[in-house]
Amino acid sequence: MIKGLYEAHLPVKNLEVSIEFYTRLGLKFAWRDDETAFFWIEEGKSWLGLWEGKEHQTPYHPSLRHIAFQVSYDDLKQSLQWLESIQVKAVPFGRRNSVEPFVRPYLGNASVYFDDPDGNSLELMCNVVVPDDLKHITNKLLIPEWEELLVKTTSQN
Known part of the structure; x- marks a missing residue:
């Protein structure tokens, strides 16, 4: 439906x-x-x-004032440069200090966040393929950390 x-x-x-x-x-x-x-x-x-x-x-709450736009993984990797090119600043997600794009292995997605002029939370988000033996990871990993982990996992198999 x-x-x-x-x-x-x-x-x-x-x-x-x-x-x-x-x-x-x-x-x-x-x-x-x-x-x-x-x-x-x-x-x-x-x-x-x-x-x-x-x-x-x-007041902001993700259930009221948040939208995630779907992008490709390659676009997400370039998102900070793209946002800067259009004069938009990325913001940290939750309690994180970093504005860098990150991967959530346990959910199979990756994101970067920014706000619109009214403080509405906007997100660029993509799906990522997570090998079964990495799906237990609940930490949010920066893209370089994620890619390094993937290389290690692939070379061990």
Whole structure:
């Protein structure tokens, strides 16, 4: 029945500022009215609605103000350079100090985080193939640590 995610929404303080920001991310502008703007994430498949209003003051919580955009693993490896090129700063995830992309072997994914102008949490995320003997790892590993571990595991098998 369910085939994917069609839309998600975020609250914003200033629609003009947010339109400029999401355009820099490479999302394709779809339409707007006085209080709302929509961007295609994947044209014809999924879009993001931005809603101007006082709701942007809602305290951050990932269940309310977070979106993860799917990227390739190679793109994730280059994400810090890409974000810098569009004047966006990566932010640490949770209690981490590092902004570097990291892998969650136990979940089979990797991420890097950044915020929009209103403090909405945005994430670039990809799936990673995790060998069975590494799926027990619950630490978050930086990409170079992950790749080194993969090389060691492959050479032992």
